[in-house]
Amino acid sequence: MGKKQLVLLFFTAFLIMLGFGMIIPVMPYFAKNLGVNAFMLGTLFASYNIMQFLFAPLWGIVSDRIGRKPLIGFGLLGFSITFILFGLATSYGEMLAYRIIGGIVSAAAMPTVTAMVADLFPPKERAKGMGMIGAGIGLSFVFGPAIGGILGTFGFAVPFFAAGTVAFLTFFLVLFALPESLPKEKRTGAIQREKRENPIAALFGSALSLLYFILFIVSFAMAGLETTFALYINDLYGMTEQQLGYMFLVMGFVGAFVQGGMIGKMVKKLGEAKVLVLGIVLYAVGFLAVPIGSGFWSFALILALFGAGGGMIRTTGTAMVSQRTTQGQGVTSGTISSMDSLGRILGPLTGGAVYAWHPNAPYLIGGVLMIVLLVLFQSRKRYLPEPHPDPAKQESPHTA
Template sequence: MDRVRLLVLLTVFVDILGLGVVIPVLPFYVERFSNSPQAVTTLIAVYAAASFLSAPLIGVLSDKYGRRPALIGSILSTSLGWFIFASGKSLLVLYVGRIIDGLAAGNLPVAQAAITDTVKDEKERGQVLGYVGAIFGIGFIIGPAIGGALGHLSVTLPFWFVGALAAVNAVLAYFFLPETRKQQEAHTHPISLNPFSPMKRAIQQKDMCSNYLAWGMFGLAVASTQSVYALFLNVAFGWEEFMVGLLFMATGIVLAVNQVFAMRNFWLKKFTEPKLELWMTAAFAFGYVLIGVASFPLFIVGAILTTFGQSVLRVVMNSQMIAKSNPTRRGEVMGISASIVSLTAAIAPLFAGWLFDLRPSLPFFAAAVFLGIGFFILYSAQKTLPTTLDPRQPVVSEI
């Protein structure tokens, strides 16, 4: 692997490591200020709403001015947001911290655009996006273990740690991360500061509507369960911070093995990306049904299915969106992708908390329904659209 890709992946790794640190302890930290599951889900929704507005614009800025400055600015915002969050004495301060982080939430989509700037064909595109997915897995192997250990020392320590980690990441990116966007692929159109302009263009891109809709269903499914996962494990099996951290670590191991070895040598070798989109969506939905049953043996099977399903879908769904995008708008498309996930993450936790109050398993059954809708969207679209796409020959018009 070349130096540029390694540096981009290192930047992603440090960012994901921080996320892995806070996920197991976040609900328990928020419970210091409120005992309601709605407090946790609303906090996640506030961040998601802010990032929904900012991600496409940051993607556009990365297309015009380069991936490097956009990425560094986004990482610095993450650092500041976590520092404020860690110092919070009330829910209001926690909201402020997450909003600041969300208003420059471009780390992952800009990194995805940066690393796909270097690809030559479809297989290589899926491979490098698989590496990004593997970084997720490795981050979730190490991060939750660190978070659980730090959380035992102090409930605020994990958040101070990830704030400092992000600050170090920004410094490393400033000194060592090169620019990946080619000058001939620079965005030459006027930039609107209206955060809804990229979304308007997304709606006008008819060939990509099915991709965006299916990706939205994916986002709703993940957000419906992620915000209450730790609480569900506590209610269903009596697990607390340490056991939740171990589960996330085990999930990360499976995800990393899948992304590093199976993505290139099995999934992308044996199946086309559209077929993987379709059938992994079905497997993902079935996994959530098994988790919702709240029987431990079925939960293990469901956790494995959802881990494989989510890790493969994150690669192939984004890869297909990149394949259809014009190179001058690659950052924008990845920003729109992130914005869709943010929108679903702003909406889903609100009703997920309500569903959880009714019955802890209901958010998981709702997630299965969302994925079922996504399956039929993809199935219908694949009857009429090409099955493979060259990343250098986008099929959408330049709007």
């Protein structure tokens, strides 16, 4: 794996997700400015994630057939067009339509970047590659909201135009600089063999269901925290959005540092399974510590635990699945993305509901779920298949 290709994938992931981060601070205000109520705003967010959940595995199948680069380019163009159109929207109906279409087309981009890493890295080095991609994503959510907040002062639509422009420029980076990672001889092409690429089978019909379940629960619990934490620190401690922004800045930097600078060494020394367990432990401690936090620095430290733990879980979990899958890497990465999207659909709904019952409930439930995952993984990990020693075996399960 060449250093140049890794750098290109890092910047591709960073630039793709930078656009997502840029709209975070302004989207609620932009929508409410057009008369959108809380339920309608929730529908806008949910519709995007629902489309990502449904279509990411399907785009993964396509990338296994035609290669990675066309799908990344298609996703970037779709992202660019739909975000610019969203910025031009003058009604809720237009907003919803563009979010739905945007969710469908942009689902082709990031999972395919992950599949590229799986193509290019041998199994023993894959966690390091996934970590670099995770670092790019983490940094995008450090700088994206800050940039979006500044641009939003010039108009709520401006960050959407900027995000669309960034995606369009990234398309040219991919087109001219990023090489294809999946040779024609390793692509799946026979329609009669598509059944083996069924993403439902990947979830429920394989020995990897445990890892998919862990990635889903982690996303579910974290989405519940992200939905309610601003309310929590404001309702109980009177903290402001600016203070919350600084806390998430700390979390983002810690996550990027862990994924970009530490994961490779940790995996080499401990192995993926132990690093995954450590990440879940950090999440458990973080969730259970929220109810006993009392000030800015204590909450910043708690969020730093999530930044570090999240980097460990997502990086090693994704690497472990990609090392053991009998599916193509495209459909595998798409299925992983779907698990994340499903968690981000159900997590906010559940988190909001239990927060209304008691402010500490989302975090206590999150802590309990992490403990359950620890017990489940430790008791079932011996049933996981061994990693493929030869990367080629993971990319050509359909060849004779």
